[in-house]
Amino acid sequence: MKPTISLLARLIDTLAPRSCTICGSRLTVTEEVMCACCNQCLPRTGYSKSAFDNRLSRLFWGRIPIEKGAALFFYKAHSDTSRLLYQLxxxxxxxxxxRLGQIVAAEFAQDGFFDGITAVLPVPLARQRERERGYNQSVEIARGVCEETGLPLLLNALERITFHGSQTQKDRWERNENVDKAFHLLDASAVSNQHILLIDDVITSGATLVAVAKEVxxxxxxxxxxxxxxxxxxx
Structure with missing residues (x-):
């Protein structure tokens, strides 16, 4: 249930107006991240309704034993909606x-996506990249998911031990090689007897999540x- 908009929130919104991350238009006091129009037009996958068998889940078949898989929207580089991830x-x-983590969790929970899941683990960033950026975007998404669902957040069970550059310009085979043995499980007890939800910002070839899953x-x-x-x- 959404909290009542306070007078202070309305005043702050008047003095420091916020804009839609996608189209740049001014947000109303009840809107967050994106305006109602862009939210409605977001190319949602709908995969949370068929989480055991969809195009994303099938991407991992034969690579790791995956239970469920879903993404909020279809991503296309340089599209208007890609600004959500660029800004993040x-x-x-x-x-x-x-906030996007809260949004996706609230939507997916309606389809029972989180049923049976016991903990959330975001994909770690290399220390160098996290220092440059100041944060790990996957951790921030995971925080929102955990706030909405009440699931525990695992931050110290896994680390990234190698980094050989961004995945962005690499083909599928280069992506696989780039993250092969890039992660190390620090605490097996933290993930044992758990149904772990791995969280990343965007999935392309699935190489990063396959490498993470193999360690977990x-x-x-x-x-x-x-x-x-x-x-x-x-x-």
Whole structure:
């Protein structure tokens, strides 16, 4: 249930108006991140309604034993909606990740997506990249998901031990090689006997999440599911 808009919130909104991340128009006091029009036009995948079998989930079949998979919207580079991820990753706006995490969690919960999931684990960033950016966008998304669902957030179970540049300009095979053995499970007890939801900002080839999942699955009796904001549907 949304909280009542306070007089202070209305005053702050008047003095410091906020704009839609997608189209730039002014947000009303009840809108967050994007305006109602852009929210309605967001190319949602609808995958939370068929989380066990959809195009994203099938991307991982034969690579890792995945339970469920879903993304909020279809991602296309340089599109209007891609500004959501550009601002989150490169614009210095970690608060976007937390709010988008809340939005996706609220929507997916209606379809029972989180049923059976016991903990949330965001994809770690390399220390160098996190220092440059000032935050890990996947952690911010995960915070929002956990705030909305009440699930525990695992931040110290896994680390990224290698970084060989961004995945953005690499093909599928280069992406696989780039993240092969890039992660290390620090605390097997934290993931053992858990159904872990892995969270990333955008899924393209799935290489990063496959590498993460392989480490997480070293724990005892672990199940994994995946969630992202964007899914680069190139097929």
């Amino acid at each position: 990753k490169y614009g210095g706006h970690p608060e976007l990740g937390e 699955l070293k724990g005892n009796n672990v199940k994994v599911s995946v969630l992202s904001l964007g899914f680069a549907n190139n097929g």
